[in-house]
Amino acid sequence: MANFSPSFLDEVLTRTDIIAIIAPHVELKKSGSNLMGLCPFHHEKSPSFSVSADKQLYYCFGCGVGGGAFQFLMEHDGYAFPEAVEYLAEKAGMEIPQDTERNPAAEALQKGAYDVLTRASAAMNRALHGEAGRKARDYLQQRGLPADIIRDYALGYTPAGYGFMQQVFGKETRSNEALESVGLLFKGDHGYGDRFRDRLMFSIRDRRGRIVGFGGRVLDDGQPKYLNSAETDYFHKSDLLYGFSEHRDHIRKSKQLVVVEGYMDVLALAAHDLKIGLAPLGTAIGERQIREILRLCDSPVFCFDGDRAGRQAAWRALERMMPLLKAELTPRFLYLPDGEDPDSMLKSEGRDAFQQRLDNDSKQVLETWLMGLKLLAGSGADGRARMAKKADTMLESMNDRYLRQAWKQEVEQATGISLKYIQRQKQANPDSREQPQTSTPLPELTDRQERFMAGLMQQPERFRQLPELATCFFIDNDSMKSLYSRAFSIQTDAEDNNTDIARQLAQEFPDCQTLISRWVNQAAVLQVEFKSLSLDMEFNGIRWRMKNGLNLHETIQAKQRLNAIQQQQRTLSEQLMAERSDLEEQLQSEQSGDTGA
Numbered sequence: 001m002a003n004f005s006p007s008f009l010d011e012v013l014t015r016t017d018i019i020a021i022i023a024p025h026v027e028l029k030k031s032g033s034n035l036m037g038l039c040p041f042h043h044e045k046s047p048s049f050s051v052s053a054d055k056q057l058y059y060c061f062g063c064g065v066g067g068g069a070f071q072f073l074m075e076h077d078g079y080a081f082p083e084a085v086e087y088l089a090e091k092a093g094m095e096i097p098q099d100t101e102r103n104p105a106a107e108a109l110q111k112g113a114y115d116v117l118t119r120a121s122a123a124m125n126r127a128l129h130g131e132a133g134r135k136a137r138d139y140l141q142q143r144g145l146p147a148d149i150i151r152d153y154a155l156g157y158t159p160a161g162y163g164f165m166q167q168v169f170g171k172e173t174r175s176n177e178a179l180e181s182v183g184l185l186f187k188g189d190h191g192y193g194d195r196f197r198d199r200l201m202f203s204i205r206d207r208r209g210r211i212v213g214f215g216g217r218v219l220d221d222g223q224p225k226y227l228n229s230a231e232t233d234y235f236h237k238s239d240l241l242y243g244f245s246e247h248r249d250h251i252r253k254s255k256q257l258v259v260v261e262g263y264m265d266v267l268a269l270a271a272h273d274l275k276i277g278l279a280p281l282g283t284a285i286g287e288r289q290i291r292e293i294l295r296l297c298d299s300p301v302f303c304f305d306g307d308r309a310g311r312q313a314a315w316r317a318l319e320r321m322m323p324l325l326k327a328e329l330t331p332r333f334l335y336l337p338d339g340e341d342p343d344s345m346l347k348s349e350g351r352d353a354f355q356q357r358l359d360n361d362s363k364q365v366l367e368t369w370l371m372g373l374k375l376l377a378g379s380g381a382d383g384r385a386r387m388a389k390k391a392d393t394m395l396e397s398m399n400d401r402y403l404r405q406a407w408k409q410e411v412e413q414a415t416g417i418s419l420k421y422i423q424r425q426k427q428a429n430p431d432s433r434e435q436p437q438t439s440t441p442l443p444e445l446t447d448r449q450e451r452f453m454a455g456l457m458q459q460p461e462r463f464r465q466l467p468e469l470a471t472c473f474f475i476d477n478d479s480m481k482s483l484y485s486r487a488f489s490i491q492t493d494a495e496d497n498n499t500d501i502a503r504q505l506a507q508e509f510p511d512c513q514t515l516i517s518r519w520v521n522q523a524a525v526l527q528v529e530f531k532s533l534s535l536d537m538e539f540n541g542i543r544w545r546m547k548n549g550l551n552l553h554e555t556i557q558a559k560q561r562l563n564a565i566q567q568q569q570r571t572l573s574e575q576l577m578a579e580r581s582d583l584e585e586q587l588q589s590e591q592s593g594d595t596g597a
């Protein structure tokens, strides 16, 4: 794991504008001192995603995600932390420091690996267009894939026989080893040999759009029909989806996503201007992939063949999907006619008919589930019993308890068997999965305390307005104490008011990054409100002191101060009310001015 110095990270963030990172994905509009847009992490109709250009932090009031530029790249684009740092440093024209904690050899190897894969992909593409590639070209033409698809999706061909990769990269041990490490060569008894021979090649990209591996399809009746790169450090089949980096933005914009079974299906859709297809890499779709799909689109259509194998695959996908389902998500299942796949359907029916199938013929996940249960259980009274039993086990995996309740009722209706008894037995062990687990406890704050912190983060110069007692605020809140006292010392040590305190804190307390982002992005804390909040904090601080032992004289002073604070609070709340009614009057006169004419 890379270890960057705080000053380096700070420099990277100073030279980065978070708006430039987020703007390509979210349409941002000015709103107060921040920018607002539709959240790219959850689906919504009115904007609750806020970015503070000033503090360089984002926060979504709908789903609670938040952080800085690194966080956005990690959450949104799937970068690992060091990748996010390197990406932004590179963008800012900075040199990446090579400290001892890092392993330069491993990194060079990794960097080299991406180069090797890219060069290999280019060579395969050249081979496709060369003499040897005729058969593959004919195949693509017959499948109706145009030149721009072949180019954009980096299709290629590996000639028959051994030696193609060595022709491209040379025969030195070093290149052999590099090619072996990325899964393009294997070492046999007679030296190195090509893994892919006489195959049509699909380049597979990671979320950053880097080529990380390949899928190869035979052009005759050879076996296996599809062959993938071996698993390497950068090629994890169960983590990747074919088409993800190519289609991510399209899917977000069109709010349409189709999960298909193979590479050719993804490409056939793209060739029909449906750049919304994703496919697992030749294996059954797994939970991580489904999670990614549901994050990208709330109503994806999972497309399967109508035959027995297709139905089994659909059932497996559904089982893996159940823990992830929520009432807001509406995934659907589409079974194609027996013997057809999206590619063949598009060819025979055309784009519009296929789109209609997606819209009209696809079934809701609940319907698919009930149908599957019925098929599994069979008919008759014992069939209904089996169905109830199976349903009950599956319902247990669901985390959304409202949805679980609704589905339970559906099964009861379908079987005439009440699941209550079974449910009651299971309640003996309370469902702990409903709450997402956080690794470290986050500070718990009251609404007023939260507004107080927001007021400070939004205008750090307010630290200087605080009473002497302020160093003890939050003293009885273990999880908040260190964050607050650090904030206090950053601000008092700073020579001017320009310290970007929120950003510095977010960096020093990564666990609290979301919280800090929420503070800076919430509605501006105006001066009168802040005054009242800090009096509140002081009031509680004095009370805490009194509880923890003061002498008689101090106690009298403390009580006087408490009285004075209450007096001041009353004045402030009158002031606040007056300001509010002024505002309302102003609004009303503006409105009557509009309609008065």
Ligand SMILES: [Zn+2]
Pocket (backbone or CB within 6 Å): 039, 040, 041, 042, 049, 060, 061, 062, 063, 064, 065
């Ligand atoms: Zn959100």
